Amino acid sequence: DQQVKQNSPSLSVQEGRxxxxxxxxxxxxxxxxxxxxxxxxxxxxxxxxxxxxxxKNEDGRFTVFLNKSAKHLSLHIVPxxxxxxAVYFCAAAVQGAQxxxxxxxxxxxINP
Amino acid sequence: DGGIxxxxxxxxxxxxxxxxxxxxxxxxxxxxxWYRQDPGQGLRLIxxxxxxxxxxxxxxxxxxxxxxxxxxxxxxxxxxxxxxPTAFYLCASSIGGLVNPDTQYFGPGTRLTVL
Numbered sequence: 001d002q003q004v005k006q007n008s009p010s011l012s013v014q015e016g017r018x019x020x021x022x023x024x025x026x027x028x029x030x031x032x033x034x035x036x037x038x039x040x041x042x043x044x045x046x047x048x049x050x051x052x053x054x055x056k057n058e059d060g061r062f063t064v065f066l067n068k069s070a071k072h073l074s075l076h077i078v079p080x081x082x083x084x085x086a087v088y089f090c091a092a093a094v095q096g097a098q099x100x101x102x103x104x105x106x107x108x109x110i111n112p
Numbered sequence: 113d114g115g116i117x118x119x120x121x122x123x124x125x126x127x128x129x130x131x132x133x134x135x136x137x138x139x140x141x142x143x144x145x146w147y148r149q150d151p152g153q154g155l156r157l158i159x160x161x162x163x164x165x166x167x168x169x170x171x172x173x174x175x176x177x178x179x180x181x182x183x184x185x186x187x188x189x190x191x192x193x194x195x196x197p198t199a200f201y202l203c204a205s206s207i208g209g210l211v212n213p214d215t216q217y218f219g220p221g222t223r224l225t226v227l
Binding site: 089 | 143154156160162170202204208215216218219220223
């Protein structure tokens, strides 16, 4: 039972344009969501998070949007840069439970 | 220079041998975690520990064992009972306790190949 789903295995975007990565979840108890970026053969790097009391959180070029009624979150990267090419994982948790549930990841490729 | 270290980066073992993966953190975090990543899949939780001398099974604990004798260290042993041990193993830590929300930070990973 996949509680967190990233339905797009890959995404290709032109440099300078907006990248939008999507994530859906099924467990309505989740109230904390995170995005991680991962390069090959490296550990994931924390990017940005959002609590369920908010619907948007912004950090520089990265913005995460949360739609609780649709159980959907998205990560927007603008403008996209070549260094953004990586696999992006969304993760969800019930705050206080200390267990993250990860999606399958989306491979983002930024084309020059 | 705080962080999480995992060693070695690449590890090869023969089938039937136990192998122990190292994870050390100097972030003064209480909680530590072990995940496994397989191609095309997300990270799956093997074991986690919220405090020294205590740990809990994650979603795929069969064939693995851990210990948490020191706050800084959370070694993972992949036993011969693990049917599919070849994978990329990731260790993480977080502040833990009653911190809310509690973001996890990851080490660089160890790629284990069983021949």
